[in-house]
Amino acid sequence: MTIADGRPAATMNDNQNMTEPPASPAWGAPFAKRSWAELRYALVTLPLAIAAVAFIVPMLYNGILWAASADGVWKLGAASRFLARKLLGEDVPAPPRPRSVASYKVRTKDGARLAKAAQEAGGKTRVWEGQPGVTVRRLPPARIAELAAAAGITIDGMQPSSAFLSWTGGRTTDPVTWRARAYFGLKLPLAVVGLVVAAVCWLGGLYYLTFPAWWSLGLHNTLGFHITTIGVAFSLCPVGAALLVTGPWLLHGVTNVDCWLIRGLLGPSSPAERIRALEESRAIAVDDAAARLRGIERDLHDGAQAQLVALSMKLGLARDKLTGDGQVDLGRVTGLVEDAHRGLLEAIIDLRTLARGIHPPVLDQGLADALGTLATRSAIPVELVTNIPERPSDAIETMAYFSAAELLTNVAKHSGARHATLEAVHVPGLLRIRVTDDGLGGARAVPGGGLCGLADRVRAVDGRVDIESPRGGPTTVTVELPSRA
């Protein structure tokens, strides 16, 4: 499955680009890998299109249902993008998810003027009747206050709409969701056409190509024509061959239309949507940084700090024994000092581990060396393959390192694998980290889980995470990062 997206990052893909023909020379189409990929795509997306339309159409009944179905529609769109990427190599970045949009009730005597200013700034407004004020949508409160200040309008009070109204308000009119609905409306007939082409050209083509055999077995239906001799039967073979050759080309046309629709209707359309996607990933990056600092503080508090406090107790007690009145119990004091010594070594190890967790010093020597150290420290044998002729930026190297570390930890902890491969390849513009293991498989990104957190962090720099983990294994997790954050 694919998580994350943003700006379309360069991808390494075995598939050919969409605009290229499925095969060269033309008659080789039935044997081209691309044709089979498109056939697979046509067959797989038909049920998805049927399911999507069955979900969407009843939900068109009223506004509440529009809002309620928005998240589901987004997920259907995500599934379509995923299939297009997996099967066709058509890489469409995800648009932002539907979200709540608060409107603000502004009490002011200059409602009409504020409404005008807000409209010019891209907001939607409704001036109240009966009492002085205006409701503003699509603008954050700070922006509304700024506009009011600029126009010399006094605001007597500002209040966001209720959570429910924000929720429905954001979702009923969400352009991403409506474009996705339009896509599925167009996709269903297109998928049916695709299926017909597939059935007629592939099945029909095979049938006519092998017609003499069917004819001699008496298993044939020739649509009213009367075929009397084996010669006539053989004359239908070229028809079959022609169908088999034209089928892929027809399907290629259908697929091209589909890709065009996906790009236009399932991707982010406007700069505003791109900004929203960036806002989401920025929020994740900020939260993540704060969480990391909290984690470091916790590690220090529970680790080295606690060790050192315990150590100060031992040494304090030892000093008291040595300076106190009466006989010094040397055995006891030695024991205390030995305990303290041991505690000190543990604290040093703790601090070293923590420091390395913040920034592994070996990373300064380059990602390949750092991954080498990581691989040798792993609990299970890891084979390392690196090809990093040019160094990515520091931030990307660090992120790649920690992604690899997290993935290897996952392998050691959860997969039951006996062997793993860590691969790091850097081509201009793209760094790819891939961890493969021979474990149980079934790894999934669940909200709140480690893989999902990893995907969120990677998304913050416009990278992506790809997980392939069928039950029974093997598991391959690929992290793709741009060369520069």
Added chain:
Amino acid sequence: MRIVIAEDAAVIRAGLAEILTDRGHEIVAAVGDAEALKDAVAADQPDVAIVDVRMPPSHTDEGLRAAIAIRRDHPGVGILVFSQYIETRYAADLLATGSGGLGYLLKDRVADVAEFTDAISRIAAGGTALDPEVVSGLLNASRHASILGTLTAREQDVLALMAEGRSNSAIADRIFVSERAVEKHISNIFTRLNLPPSDSDHRRVLAVLAYLGT
């Protein structure tokens, strides 16, 4: 003394137990979270409970809340809140429950074993043991900061030691002057701050803290 320890870091728990048993105290329970602490206090009625602020499950202020609950439900049990940080806010919350039989110390203070055990004895006897950091935090946060600024440097030292819960003789030892001199400083401070004079250590602390406006 009979002591309950609530501390989630096993090394510190063990270290505390070692020091206190060495000094002839009895550790009636050593637990790792706030719920177990409350149960142990209810069951054993110790003289003092030593309580870490951050404990499972949320590692925020469970210990502090448990300490406040114990002071409410078992006023006879002395509480030493023992933490790696001093938060003036926590100190204020604790002192709002009264200052008798109460302590709030940084964990580092345990390095001076004699001083630490002395603080525990003071708490068990109904006195107060506040970390110098707590006191300086309260002094800084005080709404009377401007009047405090009119005290001489020596008087400010004496005030701080007084707020930590120390007796006149302990203050005299600390700043290397005679007990007479300390008494004189204290009477100056009380006059300057317009506090009613009082004798017992505990009531002095109360007076000072009330003045600091916690």
